[in-house]
Amino acid sequence: MAGCREMRSGAISPHRPAPKEAFTSKPSGPTPFARRPDQRACGPGTGIGLPSYALDLEIAAEVAELRSADLWDLGALGVEVRDDETTQRPGEGPPPGRALLVGWFSDRDKAERAASVLGGHLREVEDRDWGETWKEGLGPISVGRVFVRPSWVAVRAPDDSVEVVLDPGMAFGTGSHPTTALCLAALSELLVEGGGASVLDVGTGSGLLAIAAKKLGAREVHANDVDPVAVEVARENAARNGVEVLFSGEPLASLPGRFDLLVANILANTLVELAGEVASHLAPSGKAILSGILLPQEAVVRRAYLAAGLRPLEELDRRDGEWVLLAFGREPAE
């Protein structure tokens, strides 16, 4: 599903070309990137400062690590390094042998002191700019018990959360999209450490949901995607997080096993097509968490899953703006 790939801005990301995380059928109306009540941003009262100042330092690449350490010591909340390794497009980054460091600060005094010690150019970052960063899925976010941190942003995870370090590359799934966030919140509710659940993530994209499931306490996690690029990115992300997830590029129909929890964040028409397969991959008492459904599509998805023999678990259904998450359960074996 090419429409589920995202591209990112070169402005903050050291890696790749331009934004955005959107489903193919991106609706009009409220932005699908709006922050949700259960999603804690960096900012006042969260324990994680919202960066308001950026200190740009152009330096010799060989001292980048040293100067990064200095920025941290001087109170930076995050340090970003752009050099010729992290910049892929010619002419976009600093000249060969040079590196651009960006130190992010929330405290003006600290930012000014860092500028007086290290030099460089201090600029104020408008809230609007940071908001744009969020929209592009480039900032860290917290949803439920999951803290998702882009691999190139260094901020501390809240103590009570599990951290997923992610580089979504060209795959969908930074956590910033409401459909992903709804799934993260559901996984946070349904999985407990030591609970022993087996999980299948259908349409894993960047691997975020699968990795989060494992970190939230799933015993065993399988994941698939029909897009080979996504599978590759997801494997890299699982390795980055040091968790074992069994990834496959095979369609759901070819996957063996039955699972306690199946999560699928895919477009509604695909969810409808997969209803029978989803049902047959659920263990007795297994639950399916379906996301990627726009409000007007809810009825058709609901009908397909009832027809597949599952029962609605309405207490687990959730809504975020125009998006809904539907939950279904398989009856326990007689």
Ligand SMILES: C[S@@+](CC[C@H](N)C(=O)[O-])C[C@H]1O[C@@H](n2cnc3c(N)ncnc32)[C@H](O)[C@@H]1O
């Ligand atoms: C919206 S993205 C979701 C990514 C990630 N799970 C998340 O929640 O952020 C949907 C993903 O499903 C994949 N996909 C589409 N149709 C599929 C199918 N029939 N079986 C498995 N994966 C599929 C796409 O390639 C894409 O990576």
